[in-house]
Amino acid sequence: MNKKDWEQEQLRLQIVSEKLQEKLTELEPEVLQLYGQASELRKHFWEEVTVNTSTDEDFEESFYSIKQQAALLSERERIHQKRLQQWKSLNRLQKSPYFGRIDFKEYDLNNTEQVYIGLSSFLASDGMEFLVYDWRSPIASLYYDHSPGPASYITPGGQISGSMELKRQYQIRGNQLINFFDASITIGDTLLQQALGQGADAQMKSIVATIQKEQNAIIRNDSSRMLIVQGAAGSGKTTAALQRVAYLLYKHRERLKADQIVLFSPNPMFNSYVSTVLPELGEENMQQTTFQEYLAFWLGSTMKVEDPFDQMEYVLTEQNAEGYEARVEGIRYKASEDFLQVLRNYAEWLSKEGMLFKGIRLQDRDLITAEQMKEQFYSYDPSIRLANRVEKLQEWLLNELKIIARKEKKMDWVSEELDYLDNEQYVEAYNKLLKTVQRDEELFEAAERYAAVHDRIHNFENIGEDNVFDFADQQVDLLRQMIVKEHFKPLRRKVKRLKFIDMNGLYSQLFGEESEYREMAGAEVPSCWSDMREQTKDKLGKRELFYEDATPYLFLKELIEGSRTNTIVRHIFVDEGQDYSPFQYAFLKRLFPNARMTVLGDFGQAIFTQSTLLQGGDSPLNKLYGEAETTLIPLLRSYRSTQENVEFTRSMLPGGEEIIPFNRSGSKPLIQLSDSQEERLKQMAKDLAALKAEGFGSIAIITKTAEESREAYEALTSLGCEGVRLITKETLTFETGIMVIPAYLAKGVEFDAVLIYDASSHTYNRESERKLFYTACTRAMHRLHLYITGEWTPYLHSIDKQLYEAR
Numbered sequence: 001m002n003k004k005d006w007e008q009e010q011l012r013l014q015i016v017s018e019k020l021q022e023k024l025t026e027l028e029p030e031v032l033q034l035y036g037q038a039s040e041l042r043k044h045f046w047e048e049v050t051v052n053t054s055t056d057e058d059f060e061e062s063f064y065s066i067k068q069q070a071a072l073l074s075e076r077e078r079i080h081q082k083r084l085q086q087w088k089s090l091n092r093l094q095k096s097p098y099f100g101r102i103d104f105k106e107y108d109l110n111n112t113e114q115v116y117i118g119l120s121s122f123l124a125s126d127g128m129e130f131l132v133y134d135w136r137s138p139i140a141s142l143y144y145d146h147s148p149g150p151a152s153y154i155t156p157g158g159q160i161s162g163s164m165e166l167k168r169q170y171q172i173r174g175n176q177l178i179n180f181f182d183a184s185i186t187i188g189d190t191l192l193q194q195a196l197g198q199g200a201d202a203q204m205k206s207i208v209a210t211i212q213k214e215q216n217a218i219i220r221n222d223s224s225r226m227l228i229v230q231g232a233a234g235s236g237k238t239t240a241a242l243q244r245v246a247y248l249l250y251k252h253r254e255r256l257k258a259d260q261i262v263l264f265s266p267n268p269m270f271n272s273y274v275s276t277v278l279p280e281l282g283e284e285n286m287q288q289t290t291f292q293e294y295l296a297f298w299l300g301s302t303m304k305v306e307d308p309f310d311q312m313e314y315v316l317t318e319q320n321a322e323g324y325e326a327r328v329e330g331i332r333y334k335a336s337e338d339f340l341q342v343l344r345n346y347a348e349w350l351s352k353e354g355m356l357f358k359g360i361r362l363q364d365r366d367l368i369t370a371e372q373m374k375e376q377f378y379s380y381d382p383s384i385r386l387a388n389r390v391e392k393l394q395e396w397l398l399n400e401l402k403i404i405a406r407k408e409k410k411m412d413w414v415s416e417e418l419d420y421l422d423n424e425q426y427v428e429a430y431n432k433l434l435k436t437v438q439r440d441e442e443l444f445e446a447a448e449r450y451a452a453v454h455d456r457i458h459n460f461e462n463i464g465e466d467n468v469f470d471f472a473d474q475q476v477d478l479l480r481q482m483i484v485k486e487h488f489k490p491l492r493r494k495v496k497r498l499k500f501i502d503m504n505g506l507y508s509q510l511f512g513e514e515s516e517y518r519e520m521a522g523a524e525v526p527s528c529w530s531d532m533r534e535q536t537k538d539k540l541g542k543r544e545l546f547y548e549d550a551t552p553y554l555f556l557k558e559l560i561e562g563s564r565t566n567t568i569v570r571h572i573f574v575d576e577g578q579d580y581s582p583f584q585y586a587f588l589k590r591l592f593p594n595a596r597m598t599v600l601g602d603f604g605q606a607i608f609t610q611s612t613l614l615q616g617g618d619s620p621l622n623k624l625y626g627e628a629e630t631t632l633i634p635l636l637r638s639y640r641s642t643q644e645n646v647e648f649t650r651s652m653l654p655g656g657e658e659i660i661p662f663n664r665s666g667s668k669p670l671i672q673l674s675d676s677q678e679e680r681l682k683q684m685a686k687d688l689a690a691l692k693a694e695g696f697g698s699i700a701i702i703t704k705t706a707e708e709s710r711e712a713y714e715a716l717t718s719l720g721c722e723g724v725r726l727i728t729k730e731t732l733t734f735e736t737g738i739m740v741i742p743a744y745l746a747k748g749v750e751f752d753a754v755l756i757y758d759a760s761s762h763t764y765n766r767e768s769e770r771k772l773f774y775t776a777c778t779r780a781m782h783r784l785h786l787y788i789t790g791e792w793t794p795y796l797h798s799i800d801k802q803l804y805e806a807r
């Protein structure tokens, strides 16, 4: 860098900073004033409008006065919001006005434009010149996608080509230029090195200054219905996803609001980890949820649904339990595409026979039996869809209930209840009736009768004996009607909520004898069938569902009852996408028919039995919206961990040689061998203290199970380790410090240093747990320690001795 360049850059920075300050000073009173005006208006809203409803004209005038005042208020608030946004983004810019620059000469034009890129756009006061371009603007993509030389970018008006003459990166603090680099191929290794060399945080950081080309492709992809990102551990999938949200909100700012985007996270703690990225970029957060929350929302009122972490614990710890093999086979099978097809076949079969209903009963009597419902159901035209026939049946039932209610009015039980009504209840009943009558058009006629009775009550002395009897009759009739109505109300509610369908029975029925299954499911039974069916039925009997049954159950419910859909959501993001079953994807597609889907995952970290392959012809995701609407972007470079850590961890993964470590050096992973558990713990406590002293702010002791976490936590605390936090599935916030955490909860997050609590073969020996172990090790940014007593886990056997240090 030469002196002249430096001076020019410093001068420009000075100018931009001053202009920013000027604009802020100009805006500040306006923001305050507008806020004041809006809140004054809100406070005195009713004083400013005249409300008079005496005549039609007065009423009309009042109406317009209120309308006018509301419009004024909303306009002030809108302007205030806009100015406030502008003020906030200028404030953000003031901390570092820009981070990059490209000089671009468009073909056919004479001048070269200097494009400075920052967190948001900043226009000169003439409104013509961009002093800073938003990183999401079309021209800014040049910065991420090209190195100096021929370059082009896409605008809404088409492609613009030209030549990039310079690409520069800055480190700026306020109005101080700290450094700048002229980048060539990738965006400044130096800056990326610095960013990655920092300590882990309690919150994920935004990466706009160092977005890599392949990540930019994810962020700006706007054409696919389904975007799949298969990326190695630490390759920036989650980070790219969040910048993508910010990009979409910017690009479609007129149409897309943050609450039309939903992110499915692996666990509630992850929500807190990623929650600050978007606000940091000046955008509102999207909706965040977990799939479990969705299941609880749809099924929670009727069934107790196991959560995925309990399922995981079972798989990891209950190997010796009776029926273990069948349960694990069940988890695999019930998440498979085969079973998805089975449910579709089953629904098809049900459209011809086998529907199960729950009869409608009143006081231990059948009003409408399940058999009658079935007969009625199958009397409808078989070409009508299952869900539509259910709707027809629902109408029929409501009508039948009306007819039955009329008959019930004359029954003895109603007389008995009538006898027990005391005076107060009579009055109360009448008042209630009066209200219902006034509300309910159906009972209009009754209202008239009631009014007549009421009039006569007032002239009671004059009505004579005949009329007294007549009145009494009518009164009784009304009360009878009311009693019946009260009793029928819950029955009608059940019908309206489709509770007459025996969902438990229907799901359970599928788990029949082999020959029955073949007929209903159009498929052969999977292995361990008899145990699997027994386990499933047992659970259903207790109104509980295994996690693996929850989505198929819900899916079947949808096939029978019709889909509930959310048409407002436009984008869904599924992070840790390998951990979702084809069922869950099929369900999400139905639930959000207007949404595009972005799935981010890593098959190398598929720790659940029900994992889904994200790429390749066999991937169910490819088929979900069809190949033409699907784009796959692989990410192979791993940014999180040092080169030494990546070289070590990738060697335990089949196909891991594809993963490219980012060029950041650190110490080799350390394998710490001990003769006893006691010695191991002492060593760990010592290492924790040393790592803390070295300045590492976030250290995780990663265990395999929750039980092991508790054990580690207690042991380390009793050895005097201070400030250790035990993380469980209930933990909602992610914080830095020292924590003990089971591997499956550490998904998606990262730590400065990771200590694998027990890397010996008695803890990790099954092939199915290799990826869990890999996931745990890949959480480390700077340091990785593995503790072993006795035999090493087999996953470490074939690792080149050069890649680690053993002590």
Ligand SMILES: Nc1ncnc2c1ncn2[C@@H]1O[C@H](COP(=O)(O)OP(=O)(O)OP(=O)(O)O)[C@@H](O)[C@H]1O
Pocket (backbone or CB within 6 Å): 192, 195, 196, 205, 207, 210, 211, 212, 215, 231, 232, 233, 234, 235, 236, 237, 238, 239, 240, 602, 605, 639, 640, 747, 748, 749, 750, 778
């Ligand atoms: N372009 C980048 N510039 C700076 N930092 C980056 C970049 N890409 C990724 N990182 C950093 O790498 C780390 C890993 O990123 P992230 O958590 O998004 O990866 P991931 O692919 O979701 O990982 P995993 O699948 O292991 O959970 C984060 O600290 C992130 O800030």
